[in-house]
Amino acid sequence: MTRILFIIPPHLFFEDFLHPLSNAKQIRKKDGKLYGSLVTDMPLGALSLSAYIKKYCKTKVETELVDFNIELNEIDTFAHASPSAYYEEYLRNELGSEPDIIALSALFSSSYYNLLEIVACCRKVFPNTLILAGGSVPTSMYEYLYKATDAFDGLCYGEGEVPFAQLIDAEDRYAFINQHPSWITPKKIAEKVMFSHDFIEDLDDIPFYDYPLCKMAKYGANPAIMAYGSIKDKIDNFHVMTSRGCPFRCTFCASHKVHGRTMRYYSMERVKEDLLRLRDMYGAKIIVFQDDHFMADTERAKEIARYVSSLGLKAVFQNGLTLYSLDRDMLQVLKNAGADQLVLPVESGSARVLKEIMRKPLKLAIAERVVDDCRDLDIYTNVNILIGMPGETKKDIEDTRQFLRKLNANWKILSVATPLVGAEMHDICVEKNYINSADIGCDFRKAVVETEDFTAKYIQDVTYDINLDVNFLHNTDFRLGEYELALKGFETAIRAKDDHGFAYHYASICYEQLGDLEKSEEYKKIAINSYENNPIWRAAFDKFNISPYDRNVEMAKFA
Numbered sequence: 238m239t240r241i242l243f244i245i246p247p248h249l250f251f252e253d254f255l256h257p258l259s260n261a262k263q264i265r266k267k268d269g270k271l272y273g274s275l276v277t278d279m280p281l282g283a284l285s286l287s288a289y290i291k292k293y294c295k296t297k298v299e300t301e302l303v304d305f306n307i308e309l310n311e312i313d314t315f316a317h318a319s320p321s322a323y324y325e326e327y328l329r330n331e332l333g334s335e336p337d338i339i340a341l342s343a344l345f346s347s348s349y350y351n352l353l354e355i356v357a358c359c360r361k362v363f364p365n366t367l368i369l370a371g372g373s374v375p376t377s378m379y380e381y382l383y384k385a386t387d388a389f390d391g392l393c394y395g396e397g398e399v400p401f402a403q404l405i406d407a408e409d410r411y412a413f414i415n416q417h418p419s420w421i422t423p424k425k426i427a428e429k430v431m432f433s434h435d436f437i438e439d440l441d442d443i444p445f446y447d448y449p450l451c452k453m454a455k456y457g458a459n460p461a462i463m464a465y466g467s468i469k470d471k472i473d474n475f476h477v478m479t480s481r482g483c484p485f486r487c488t489f490c491a492s493h494k495v496h497g498r499t500m501r502y503y504s505m506e507r508v509k510e511d512l513l514r515l516r517d518m519y520g521a522k523i524i525v526f527q528d529d530h531f532m533a534d535t536e537r538a539k540e541i542a543r544y545v546s547s548l549g550l551k552a553v554f555q556n557g558l559t560l561y562s563l564d565r566d567m568l569q570v571l572k573n574a575g576a577d578q579l580v581l582p583v584e585s586g587s588a589r590v591l592k593e594i595m596r597k598p599l600k601l602a603i604a605e606r607v608v609d610d611c612r613d614l615d616i617y618t619n620v621n622i623l624i625g626m627p628g629e630t631k632k633d634i635e636d637t638r639q640f641l642r643k644l645n646a647n648w649k650i651l652s653v654a655t656p657l658v659g660a661e662m663h664d665i666c667v668e669k670n671y672i673n674s675a676d677i678g679c680d681f682r683k684a685v686v687e688t689e690d691f692t693a694k695y696i697q698d699v700t701y702d703i704n705l706d707v708n709f710l711h712n713t714d715f716r717l718g719e720y721e722l723a724l725k726g727f728e729t730a731i732r733a734k735d736d737h738g739f740a741y742h743y744a745s746i747c748y749e750q751l752g753d754l755e756k757s758e759e760y761k762k763i764a765i766n767s768y769e770n771n772p773i774w775r776a777a778f779d780k781f782n783i784s785p786y787d788r789n790v791e792m793a794k795f796a
Contacts, residue, residue, distance in 0.1 A: 238297050239405060241290070242336040243283040243450070244359070245304040246343050246351035249273050251320040253682060254309065259773055260701045261682050262733040268314035274733065275306045278555075279448070279456050279476040281527060282342045282372055282397070287447035289398040294405045301336070302450045303327070305351070311455065320351070324358040338367045340401070343374035346657050347680030353385050360388040367410055371397040377494045377659030379421045381677055390414060392421040395434035395495050396481075398443060440481065440503045445511055448475065448519060474523035474553070475515050479508050479541060483529040487597050489584075489623060491659030492529045500533045509544050516548050523551045523575075531557035535567060542574040551575030558582065560599055563607045568614055578617040580650075581607060585623065586640025587633040594628045601640060608646045617725065620646040623681075624703070625654040625696035627665050627688050634691075634699060641707040647714055648726045651704045652681035653696050709739045710781055720747040738767030738774035738785065746788045761785065 247254060254273040257263045262274035280302070287300040308327065309315075317323040339359050343352045352374060359368055371393035375382060379392045391414040393400055400419040407413035414420040418433045425432070437443060456474065480503065481496040503511075515521035524545055531554065532538050545552045552574040560581060563571075571579065583604045584597055591597045604620075611618045622641065624634060641649050656663040656672055656679070666672045666686055676685035684696035708730075714723035724747045730740035745760035764785040767774040778785060 238299055239337045240334065241287075241298055241300045241338045241340060241405075242332070243280070243287065243300065243302045244339060244341045244355060245280045245283065245302070245306060246341065246348040246355055247275060247305045247309055248345050248348055248680075249275055249306075250347055250680065250683075251351060251354075253680075255315060258682055260704075263735070264310075265735055266313055270314070272315070275310050277304070277306045277310055277456050278525070278527070279451055280304055280342060281446065281476055281478055282344070283340070284446040284448060284450055285443055286340070286342075286371075286397055286401055287450050288444040290402050290405055291447065292444045293402050296405050298405060300447070300450060301332070303331075304451060305355070307452060307455050321354050321358055324355050325362060328358055328362045335363045336366050338369065338405070339363065340397075341368075341370040343370060343372045345680065346374065346378075346655065346677065348374055349378060349381070349677060353382070356386060356388040367391075369393065369401075369404075371401070373491060373495050373657075373659065375421070377491055377657070378677065380426060381658070383421075383423045383426065387423075394419045394421055394432040395497075396436055398437055399435040434497060436497060436501070438501060440501055441507045443503075445514060446477075448515075453519065473520050474525055475519065475521045476525045476527050477511065477515075478527050479503050480528045480530065480533065484533070485530070485598065486661075487584075488595055488661040488665070489626065489654060489657070491657040491663075494659040496529060500530065502534070502537070505537065505540060508541055512544060512548060512550065516550060521550065523553055525553045525555060526557060527555065528557040530559065532559040532562040532567075535562050538562075539567065539570045542570045542576070545574040553578075555580055556582065560603050560607050563610075565610050565614075568607070568610055568616060572614055572616055577615065578619070579611065580619045580621060581611075581646070583620045583622060583644075585626075585629075585633075586637030586644070587629070588636075590626060590629050590633050590637075594626050595623075605644060608644055612645055612647075617648075617722070618646040619648045619650050620644065622649055622651045623654040624651060624700045625684055625686050625691065625693075627656075627662065627669065627671050627686060628690075629654075629688075630690045631695075634703075638703045638706060641703065642711045645713050647722060648729075649704070649707050651700050651707075653684040653700050654686065655679055655681045656686060705739055705777060705781065709743050710783070712743065715743060715747070718750075720750045723747050724751075736767055736771060736774070738764050738771065738778065739783075741767065742778075742783065742785050742788075749788070 257271060257273035263271040264274050265271050283302055290298050341352060341356060352370065356368060367390050368388060369391050370389055375392040376394050382392065400417055404410055404413050415422060419435045421432055480500060482498060482500045483492055484498050484500065512524060542552060554576060558579065558581065584595055585591050588601055591599055608618055622637065656666040658677055671686050671688050679685045684693040687693050708726065712723055724744055727740045727744040730737050741760045742764035745757045745764060748757035748760060768778050768785045
């Protein structure tokens with residue numbers, strides 16, 4: 238029996254978990270302190286690997302999963318001296334016997350430093366275990382990882398099902414790592430070996446994901462799901478992928494490093510079988526699609542959505558939608574599948590940035606048409622925007638502000654552009670010395686890029702400034718007198734940050750307009766308290782010439 242432990246590092250800088258930025262999503266725990274919000278998506282990579290090796294390995298395997306996003310989300314307080322002290326105590330006290338193999342799976346650059354701390358603790362607690370890592374971070378950042386630590390025995394390049402299964406069955410696992418082209422070692426790097434993917438061409442070969450491996454009930458509290466206004470309670474939601482790959486060459490994206498640029502699909506029969514199984518065996522109510530490019534085959538996408546609808550399930554798309562494929566018929570099909578809220582990847586309000594810098598195949602007129610169609614069809618829209626691409630100018634950023642003011646989307650999600658290792662954006666930043674080496678594990682919350690056109694501080698400040706501008710002062714729903722819709726956005730902001738002065742202020746006005754004077758007065762008092770006792774919110778109110786004591790200025794704008 239080979240015992241395998243999968244570990245998922247936190248998707249957030251630990252410092253940002255313990256001391257979240259003032260403009261970041263926050264969770265107040267039972268100790269009264271504010272912590273950074275952890276996204277608890279089901280770790281599909283580990284679930285796929287576990288299912289694959291259980292089916293195909295000749296060696297009998299037993300698998301276990303520790304997702305530190307879930308574990309940290311569950312704790313009431315963090316009382317350890319350091320992240321390493323927490324990881325080490327957990328590994329010593331919460332696990333059984335020493336695993337034969339530890340496989341760490343890291344998708345996001347923000348997991349980089351957590352990955353290093355966890356592997357050091359694993360090596361200390363389990364000195365005889367074979368320790369591996371895979372996912373986007375090891376695939377793209379293997380040179381950084383091996384310069385930082387010698388605790389890894391091997392890193393997997395790209396998808397891991399085939400090379401991992403072959404490693405498990407190898408007579409000499411260390412020798413196998415040294416000879417297989419999908420396993421990365423320092424020796425191979427020094428010898429300038431070219432690493433290669435070992436893709437599964439027919440995705441139906443991957444068994445039904447090993448969902449029981451994870452603590453399924455705890456993923457129902459996923460903040461990314463709870464942010465959807467139409468989802469009020471903790472509901473069983475299950476993540477799926479129906480394809481792998483993406484042919485686009487957006488400069489800010491690194492997904493191709495793992496799954497490649499060629500589209501591969503599960504068969505329709507397999508997709509339907511899995512969805513039915515999730516509903517009937519596991520009580521799934523929400524299906525969260527995690528495809529990088531769900532819309533690659535629009536007729537296939539419609540067929541999947543119609544099947545979701547026939548099962549009485551609700552579809553959620555956190556990513557994977559392509560705006561030019563979202564004609565009115567497609568939008569209606571998605572709406573019928575329960576997708577009454579969509580995340581639209583507009584990415585920039587500057588036509589020049591989209592075409593010349595991001596190389597994203599999108600015209601702004603298409604974004605406007607899709608948003609307007611969604612409003613007609615009563616589909617709530619969140620629009621993703623990145624600020625601070627290398628080559629972007631302050632004029633481009635202001636063009637984005639002006640575009641977002643007139644775009645009829647319900648909410649705009651503004652993030653700082655992040656140089657993910659493996660993305661062309663990162664290569665540009667390194668070549669032109671736009672980032673420091675210490676910032677390789679950055680995420681979308683904190684600006685680190687500095688160019689001839691702007692500083693990192695400018696990007697950090699202007700991103701939040703535009704957020705306040707377009708989501709509050711120029712909120713589309715508020716402007717149109719759609720106060721119940723406006724409240725959905727404002728109260729989502731309150732859940733993310735429970736001292737959000739602007740959110741309470743504008744929500745108070747909405748409640749007044751809807752006739753709930755008691756709730757309006759309650760929120761007004763909180764907004765005034767934020768203004769009087771929090772210098773950050775006082776500065777924001779004063780900058781935009783807003784008074785929490787008097788709503789007449791805001792109402793006069795839209796009279």
